Amino acid sequence: MSTDSKKTPYNPPVLEFKSSTFSVPVLVLTSNDLTLIDEQLQAKIQLAPEFFKNSPLILDLQELNKQSIDFEVEQLIGLIRNLGLLPVGVRGGNVQQNTQAVGLGLPVYSITSSAGLIESQKQKTIQPYPVVETSKESIGSENSSTTLITQPIRSGQRIYASGDLVVLAQVSAGAEIMAEGNIHVYSVLRGRALAGVQGNLEARIFCSDLQAELVSIAGTYKISEDLDETVRNKPVQVYLQNDNLIIKDIL
Amino acid sequence: MARIIVVTSGKGGVGKTTTSAAIAMGLAKKGHKTAVIDFDVGLRNLDLIMGCERRVVYDFINVINGEATLNQALIRDKNCNQLYILPASQTRDKDALSQEGVGKILEDLAKDFKYIVCDSPAGIEKGAHLAMYYADDAFVVTNPEVSSVRDSDRMLGILSSKSRRAEQNQEPIKEYLLLTRYSPERVKLGEMLSVDDVQEILSLHLLGVIPESKSVLNASNSGLPVILDEKSDAGQAYIDIVARYLGEDRPHRFIDDKKGFFGKLFNRSK
Ligand SMILES: Nc1ncnc2c1ncn2[C@@H]1O[C@H](COP(=O)(O)OP(=O)(O)OP(=O)(O)O)[C@@H](O)[C@H]1O
């Protein structure tokens, strides 16, 4: 209990540094319009409120600086915090911005580690963590990551796949499945299914029996009430065409 | 090897305690040494259904806290000497239960008993979680109505992700559906879901259907598990369920009309 080290020449170590890797979403901004950012970020959060709740996040300033857009780090951080996210650092800032960040208690990270990622994924503004509550196996490898689920997804369970999601069992009402890519359900889909959650307009949902509470492609959605009787209880695909959500037979 | 059975539901008042008492008695009467544990701390009533409320000295929490031994707390059933009851505490609150404490008790019981039946409290909070955590088999008690089915589905999700078997990547808990308080007449009138409706939603192995029956109330008033009332429909339904669980092949009874609410609504053929 004592901090007096004179009497005890040897104190056993009470701390240790370890190196760990965490996966943290990175928010890339391309405008300084606070209202617009607020609006669009809220919309993203709405898609997966539980994932974003108290989620850590790194703010990427590279695009803003590239386009010489003026902004205040403090304002951006304030806005992000107001939406319930927890910024844990910035990257891609200039000396002045970095000083501001450190002043706000935020570490500065280097951009080099994943510069390529930003180039190749301009669409993406935010990457939530993959959270899987049920057993999950990955098939395929490297870049083509497909998440395969063989167990029923029950009410209250939530699946997030950073690539495609293939489900071989039923998805219950009250369950929620999300994928950045396509979703395939080879059984009854009764819960909520959201494909292309990072804005991939090409993503589709396929299921062998549509009874969903909600289907969404890149944020455009239909709720159960809006589903046409002609597509209910049928094998269908869901996709976007000129911003319209199309639901039709798989042929 | 002992088998730990949790009787669970999510929703309250669906017949968990009635079922726990009945199947524990049924297993014991088949000659298997069985213990039934009341996990409903603060609302104990398994002892009432089992008719041993006047013989409670120590409870589950006393054993967890080391204030009594397991042998002191276990009450031998007056009708069947293979059956023992571990009552819940009426006076403590739920926080007195700990995962390690429960694990230790189950481990000790497993040395001596063939079946350990855990009567879960309603809800998905701590008590229900602890009741199912160590289970090998789950009897999911469901009433034929939408909210009960939804809660059972929720509980199934928890069983498959938050149990010891799930956490340690072992073979998953075996899940069985027990549809209780079933009334074919009300199904016919469209006031209740049918067996088929429920099975279609839950896709779960049906262990049996227990009809809505006055004999359940009579049994609990007299402190005898309804399975001992062999003339009653509910008693027979539980006898069937125990037999099926032990591997016997018995046709389902008490079902009658098969097409219910959903069937009519969507005119589905399956
Ligand atoms: N098959 C049945 N027919 C008629 N009544 C029944 C039947 N099963 C249970 N009941 C009645 O339903 C009520 C609740 O039963 P029980 O106490 O077994 O439910 P429970 O799920 O344990 O409730 P809780 O969630 O409060 O622990 C009791 O009054 C009981 O008599």
Ligand SMILES: [Mg+2]
């Ligand atoms: Mg009960």
